Amino acid sequence: MSTGRTAIQQDLHGTVAYELGSAILRGDYAPASVLPREAELMGAFGVSRTVLREALRTLTSKGLVESRPRVGTRVRARDAWNLLDADVLQWYARVAPPVAFALKLQEMREMIEPFAAGLAASARDEAALATLADAHGAMAAARNVDEWVRADLRFHLAVLAACDNELLVPLGTLIERTLEGQLRLNAKRADVYNAALPAHTAVYDAIRRGNAALARRAMTKLLTTTRERIEQ
Template sequence: MSSQYLGFYGGHNTRRTAIQRDLHGTVAFELGSAILRGDYAPAEILPREADLMAAFDVSRTVLREALRTLTSKGLVESRPKVGTRVRERAAWNLLDADLLDWYARVAPPLAFALKLQEMREMIEPFAAGLAASAHDAPAFERLANAHTAMAEARNVDEWVRADLRFHLAVLAACRNELLVPLGTLIERTLEGQLRVNAKRADVFNAALPDHTVVFEAIARRDAQAASAAMAGLLRVTRERIEG
């Protein structure tokens, strides 16, 4: 099963992230991915600047800008007369959008899918209950449109886009501005999980009834039912991941 996750969570994904669109960003991506992959262990000193410049064929200015990027994300720290050291894993800011995306590419696919699932199970049932209590008309309209798009989806791609919109709309409907960036943060990695789950189901839209139960509970402002329905939906998701 884990091989099905590789295309979305493993190193075979070749999409360029925003940070890779310039030279220092590409170096930051490649060096950061190497650290996340375990090529350089925590507390290990990175190769000398001259060696890294040669390895990436870049100037000192470009390399130092890349290292500043990695420093800001908690991956490395520089010390005079010591060099640039990989920080302990607890210091890595894996909730940084770039770092999360890089980690998704190099982490063991099944392990990453389960970590993402754990995060969803902690957040989304409560969010669904909060959305039921707190949603306003514009937020509910976005949720309704996403649910309609799921019902009308004709293929996996349309389903995944609509499914992602649905879950992001639930977070937005909470009317808690701290939850909206969280949805945006995990959007790229969640899309991969939703796609795998759709392909593992008997039909791509097999989960529509479960989403409808969530939607209807939110619509009637039944927070307890919405939370329970989302928890049930995620139990099925976990079964597909582990199956």
């Protein structure tokens, strides 16, 4: 098989996996229900059996479905879904009610980011602090919502990177795309993002000064304001 044909097939099975996965996450196929037969799915997506089976293998690896002899491909229970898989999280963000999803993501942030800010203050890594300073400066210089959101995202990822815990860095990368959507939701009015700068500055100053307790409190306060905006 040529390289070009392989790439096309990979793109096709990725598209099918996305469409089916999104349908499952949206609730089109309930947990414990059986997906349509192969022939029906092949016709619906206009793909070969090879492409369809590769897509189903992808969904199986992500915990969304399982195949059983003489039964077919069944949707697994929600607690088996790997929602921290980067693809699944992104698919879920696209089909879930926006505010409800934003609040779930917010709960994750409230559990992690204040302690990450405290760790960043204690770590005092100069290179990481420089990255954080650049992000903070970009927020201060932002002239519109798009510039603000990009800088805001860089700021929060920089806090995770500065905490000297390599296990938290992939978490930031994992939620990066969905967090961008939440930040955009919060900054949809110009006055909102202008008003948010002092709270970020308080976090930055506490980390720069090495005050872990103050950094935790400042990040908690920032995220409390974020939650209030989402709920409004």
